Amino acid sequence: MLILGLSAYYHDSAAALVEDGRVVAAAQEERFTRRKHDPRFPGNAIRYCLEERGATLNDVDRIAFYERPSLKFDRVLKTTLAVAPSGHEAFREVLPMWLGERSRQTDEMIRALEAIGPGADVERKLRFTEHHLSHAASAFYPSPFERAAILTMDGVGEWATTTVMLGHGSTIEPRREIRFPHSLGLLYTALTYFLGFKPNSGEYKVMGLAPYGEPRFARRLLDTVIDLREDGSFGLDQRYFNYCTGLTMTGPAMEELLGVPRRTPEQLLEPVHMDIAASLQAVTEEAVLRLARSAVQETGERRLCLAGGVALNCVANGKLLRSGTVDDIWIQPAAGDAGGALGSALAIHYLEPDRAHAPARTVAGDARDSMAGAYLGPAFDDDEIRRQLDASGARYTALDRDAMLETAASALAEGQAVGWLQGRMEFGPRALGSRSILGDPRSPTMQRDLNLKVKYRESFRPFAPSVLRERVADWFEFDHDSPYMLLVDQVRESLRRAMTPEEEALFGIDKLNVQRSTIPAVTHIDYSARIQTVHADTNPLYHELIRRFGERTGCPVLINTSFNVRGEPIVCTPEDAFRCFMGTDLDLLAVGNCVLRKADQDAGLAQDYKDQFELD
The missing domain is CATH 3.30.420.40 (ATPase, nucleotide binding domain)
Structure with missing residues (x-):
């Protein structure tokens, strides 16, 4: 059927x-x-x-x-x-x-x-x-589970905002639900709005901002805004929100509680904003842990499946896996x-x-x-790639597979930023090595340079590492499949750099430029990383690229971020990729077996690409 x-x-x-x-x-x-x-x-x-x-x-x-x-x-x-x-x-x-x-x-x-x-x-x-x-x-x-507890958490569907279900064989059985207006997703979105980011878009920015702050408002939120019970059920005090009665997410009561006015978009981020983000993240993590614990108790299953927008909170997912609450997790x-x-x-x-x-x-x-690695979108054969590049005025060299891989791996080892469009496009919000911008994680400047010169986005936002699955435990305190970049864990302690007393005393964004490990471009300020394990059976080409980069550098890890700029959807076609390539400071573009160098392109095709999309 x-x-x-x-x-x-x-x-x-x-x-x-x-x-x-x-x-x-x-x-x-x-x-x-x-x-x-x-x-x-x-x-x-x-x-x-x-x-x-x-x-x-x-x-x-x-x-x-x-x-x-x-x-x-x-x-x-x-x-x-x-x-x-x-x-x-x-x-x-x-x-x-x-x-x-x-x-x-x-x-x-x-x-x-x-x-x-x-x-x-x-x-x-x-x-x-x-x-x-x-x-x-x-x-x-x-999922790979015959039986599992299922936890879904988001803003709101029809009435439900959170559900616990049991999956076994071909059957799914509802067990309990939390209903609107009480919603973990809406709590996160409301404070995303309060922090000046776009609702239903900027939540991942709040998650990335959280490690810069201290969770000093967490107790206040738990005492007033959210009544979080031991079994993970909760209620939100609607006095602090405006999504039922008005057209905004929060109102004056939230400003009074937190002691600051709502931040406007693009306003300078201050330490208090980082503390609010850290507090929201801490409350969310505690709620997810309690819900998961309760789901395991109710269903008797120690394997857990997650979905809904809150399941994209990879920091909470990582803490859940490390907590021992479940034996295995699939998102x-x-x-x-x-x-x-x-x-x-x-x-x-x-x-x-x-x-x-x-x-x-x-x-x-x-x-x-x-899920076939989530590679479920369009792919383009060599003839179609060349047709689109020719129509775009691109200047490229068509190579065989081996030469393309050698060229891309060499460019990455030399510190170049590489656009990478290969195979079927990913389904979901993460680029997983099919529509990606790649870089050298060993570079102390790559994180800042990619954010400001290529992605045109806030400098505080971290990048994820793609690592060979068979080598992940050599680089991170983690030895688990994470093919979809939905689990956060720590860089191995042996690879971390100890902070000086002066560096330890830094606060907020000032922490950004402190080199924290031998792979600083993918090490967040709390030594964490949003890990993607790359598997030879689901993406052999990307796996081989990382392997060759590792041969040259001793580091089988790459920076992997989505192939787009801020406010733009991830690229789909070779034409999209070339347009983004010409609107950013990317050095090299590999589309199929075609390789394009920025220096070879017609300068007249460059464009002010960053202003073409509404900021998210």
Whole structure:
């Protein structure tokens, strides 16, 4: 059975195609439209998924949507009415939108699908799954576990914000849930907004900022804002928030509690902002640990699957794994709403009542998962790469595979910044060695240079290391699979550099330029790193590049950051890659077997690329 899964109309629209329980293709709409977090109907992503399979919409047996719009409308309406008259502003702004555009959402989706597949009998094929079931299915079914506890945490779906479920075989059983307005995701998003970053986009910046501060507000948050119980259940005091009654995330009460006004975007970051970030992260970690502990107790399972936007908090994930609360953990790489498209398709495959005849789910004994490394997006053959580069005016050299790898490894060893587009594009928010910008982690200046000259983003933000799986324990206090860059752990103590008393006394951003290890460009100020383990079976080309770099340098580790600039979606096509290459200070670009050097390009093709995208 062929099932098309969709997520849309909030943020990170996506499509995924599942055949007999196997993931065939998946992609976010933003990669095609070049509009970050694009919430619109994912027409381009759908067409790609169908083309990858060589199918049409007529060949699709079911079309699954990742949530139930009627239940979401029920929540919006009841919440808006419940807070009247204090919520009159939200009522005036939000209700007409839901009564108009959003109430017609299903009809509009059917029309858009019919335009892609005329005569496909879309309405008969369409199914809806609840939002958190979609998250849970995306976490459990691709996992390598026969049985597992499932924990989903995000802002809000229809009503649920947090769920505990049990997965076994082909079945998922709900156990308990926490409902709106009490939400760990909304707490994090609210303080992301308070700190001047963009909600539903800048949360990872807050996570990166946290180690610069001290969690001196954590106790205050726990005493006033969030009532966190021993079993991980919690309630939020709505006096400090404005997402129910107004059109912002926080109000005056939060400013009074924290003693500072809300930071405006691009305002200079001060130590107090870092302390707020550190406090929020500490509270989040404690909540996740308690929820996970409770999920293990309720289900009797010591393996845990995670999904929902909060599952992208890789610092909390790493602490959870190290805590001993669980024996093993698996996190859906597209843990946010994009992954809901995949989860809805898998949920229909295994759980739809008339699919009782569906083949039972099988788990290969030593397989990590069934996500194919998350390499589920478009790939481009040599002819198409050359066609796009020629059309863009690029000057390149076409090499064989071995020469391309030698050229890229040599450039990296010489300290050059390399753009890397190879194979199928990643599904999810992380670049995993298919659409990546790469650099030498040994360089004491590379982290700052990539942030300011290539990515055009805040200097405090850390970069992740890609390391050969078989060598990870040589470089980090960690010996576990982390193919999706969703676990944080420490650089090995033997590789760390001791701080001088003067360096220890530094505070905040002043800590940034202190070299902390032999791989300073991927060592955060607390000696942590967001680790990606690279496996020869899922990405042999990237694995071989790192191996060759390691042969030259003795360091089988590379900086890996997404191939884009701030505010831009990760590149999809060779044309996208060349445009980004010409708008940044990248030195070398490897697209397939074609190698481009910046010095060889027509200077007239350079552009002020950093101003083309709205800042996130």
